[in-house]
Amino acid sequence: MSKRHTSSRVIVVFIILGVVLVVSALLARVLISPQNLTEPPKVMVLTEKTPAFSLDALPLAGHDSVAWASEPFNKPVLVNFMASWCAPCVAELPFLRTLSAHVPIYGVAYADTAEAMTAWLTRHEVTYVTVGLDQQGRTAVAWGLRGVPESFLLDASGAIIFHHRGPLTSANVAEIEALLKAMSS
DSSP: OOHHHHHHHHHHHHHHHHHHHHHHHHHHHHHHHHSSSSOOOOOOOOBOOOOOOOEEEEOOOSOOOSSSSSOOOOOEEEEEEEEETTTHHHHHHHHHHHHHHTTTEEEEEEEHHHHHHHHHHHHOOOSEEEEEEEOOOOHHHTOOOSSSSSEEEOEEEEEEEEEEEEOOOHHHHHHHHHHHHHHHH
């Protein structure tokens, strides 16, 4: 092979590689452009009213077994989204137990089955007023959930006054207790 033929081949290979890189870069830019990204669910704005919902409650001993919905509770309540398959949900249980002495806690079992959630609640001796089953996740989507656990403190009118993504901590407990105290004075 002549030098000229070899150098021509090298140039052609580099041109092809250049075209492939440019096309790849353009395709990547189109695929990850902001308008093509699926926006995460809406984040609930503090003081915004909760979305309408109605859930079947799990029939647990000592718990309300009627369906519950989004009507105002006429008192502050904590709504906690959790799941039996969620390890961080177990981690936040001591903080939920502490809060249950100050505010009624309503659970929403996200993408779970009645059997698994009932076993989880029994095993962990959770102190929810009631637990609604959100098997398809429609309520979670309406509330802007990004994962579990997530907690929302509602005032007596049903407005969200506190929202936390992830497991609750002692700092969150202190913040919620301060908000409850401020509401009662």
